[in-house]
Amino acid sequence: MKQIIALLLLILAGPTSAAELTIALDHSRTTWQTAELLKHPAAQTVQIVDDVSYKRNMTYRAVPLAVLLPGLTVQNHVQAVALDGFAAELAAAPLLAQSGAQAWLAVEDPAHPWPPLANGKPSAGPFYLVWTQPQVSGISPEQWPFQVSTIKQLKTVAERFPALLPDPALAADDPINQGFALFQKNCLACHRLNGAGDAQVGPDLNVPYSPTEYLGGDFLKRYIRDPQSLRHWPQAKMPAFAASVLPEADLELLVGYLKHMAARKTGAAL
Structure with a gap:
């Protein structure tokens, strides 16, 4: 009986809570909810070959990152900060590129969570920067930050x-x-x-x-x-x-x- 009650409570509780992503640019600051990104007009289902974090092919619902960075130019610089303190320094040019490697913000659907990265570890969600055709532009593994919570425009590393x-x-x-x-x-x-x-x-x-x-x-x-x-x-x-x-x-x-x-x-x- 206790097991049945626990199962019912889990069902009634619904999917895992949604997350939010803050994008802070020099001229704007936007906070996106998971549901908003999943329903974004530019959202697509993308196939990632040999995903850097999962070490296998993966399928995500994702938004082209350039769409979420209005006003950013190829001379700019951003930083993607993860929940664990990982801080990826990213030149804007590859993020805005329309040919070669393309950057996508993969969005984890609480109703269909991604698998854990390893036993006892969380998934790459709630937000994960992934790339299609990364080999074309020499994208490194450090340019695939996962568990992203904030993307912010900053001065270059040399300046800071x-x-x-x-x-x-x-x-x-x-x-x-x-x-x-x-x-x-x-x-x-x-x-x-x-x-x-x-x-x-x-x-x-x-x-x-x-x-x-x-x-x-x-x-x-x-x-x-x-x-x-x-x-x-x-x-x-x-x-x-x-x-x-x-x-x-x-x-x-x-x-x-x-x-x-x-x-x-x-x-x-x-």
Whole structure:
């Protein structure tokens, strides 16, 4: 009898509560409810091949992200903040692109929840930034933030966090500056450096020590390629960066930036 009553209560309670997403641009601020996005005129059913988070093909009800960012230009910059503190730094140009890779805001329907990301973990909802044809434009896994709660327009990373900048005497196309660009794309969503950044997931990558100072030889590169091969524990969150995502030449550039910054620890961060 108790089981029957519990089942009836669950049915009467209805689906899981809907969520809301805040999009804060320089000229506007909008809060979207789940139901509004699911019924949005631009909403479509999209097929995602080899979804980054679920590691398999997935189908979502989604809205083209560009539609939700009115007035944003390709020169702008936004940040997608997740419920767990993950803060993806995103140049606006790929989000607004009409060809190649296309960004979509996938919306979890409370009546038909997505599967958990792993045993004992929640789903990628309530809102998840997914991409069709990501390989065409070199979209990295860090550009697939899930459990998104806020998308906000900000100044560029370089403007907000000068402590991340390489030596200003270097040319714009210097390999160190190329590595800095890769750091922003692949690392800054989880890590800070010199105390600078908004992420709250992983450790600072320069203070008190840079990993280039305590992981000798090729161990740092091996760690980036497959973290669990060097440090294995069940709750580890850092993903593996395969060569298809971070080619060997890019990995060299990224490590070069970290080595450079090891000599540029800021006094405020020490």
